[in-house]
Amino acid sequence: GAGVSQSPSNKVTEKGKDVELRCDPISGHTALYWYRQSLGQGLEFLIYFQGNSAPDKSGLPSDRFSAERTGGSVSTLTIQRTQQEDSAVYLCASSLGTDLEKLFFGSGTQLSVL
């Protein structure tokens, strides 16, 4: 596709359940970021993938959060044992990965934990 694709666009889950969020970056983009956006808050960095390098996981808020990127393309963010405070919009962005490249964002997944 022409842009970054995220699915699902909306996810409602019960507290304690696991969820998987998917991101399909722009073809050829080697860098991929996950951010979380809560109401009234700035974008919170979660994790960064660059090519075949080890990911930068420094933004993951707890060990309930994990992400993987298969074949240097599609990425999945997994949240285990969801809590109400996990409710937010999860945004994925990709870039060419060269220096000072702008980010292309998907439309996000709105996660609601009841």
Next chain:
Amino acid sequence: EDQVTQSPEALRLQEGESSSLNCSYTVSGLRGLFWYRQDPGKGPEFLFTLYSAGEEKEKERLKATLTKKESFLHITAPKPEDSATYLCAVQAGNQFYFGTGTSLTVIP
């Protein structure tokens, strides 16, 4: 601590009424400053990149400027379709630090 602060949080303008949005930052090793526009239910959309103090970029009714400590997004004669949240981000290393944005409403 690296920080990005945007002001005001919200701004209401009459159509045609020019104004400026501010982004101040304290980041070590700044590599670039970015402006994005975000519409409701959408991801941020890239507007500008500024690399060094004194640099300016323009696009239609928008002009972005950069000093050593802050950036301004000037909006000249805005139209209702300019209503959106404008986000500022700075890049240090491989990290992007985002502000909380300015929500702009332009009233016809």
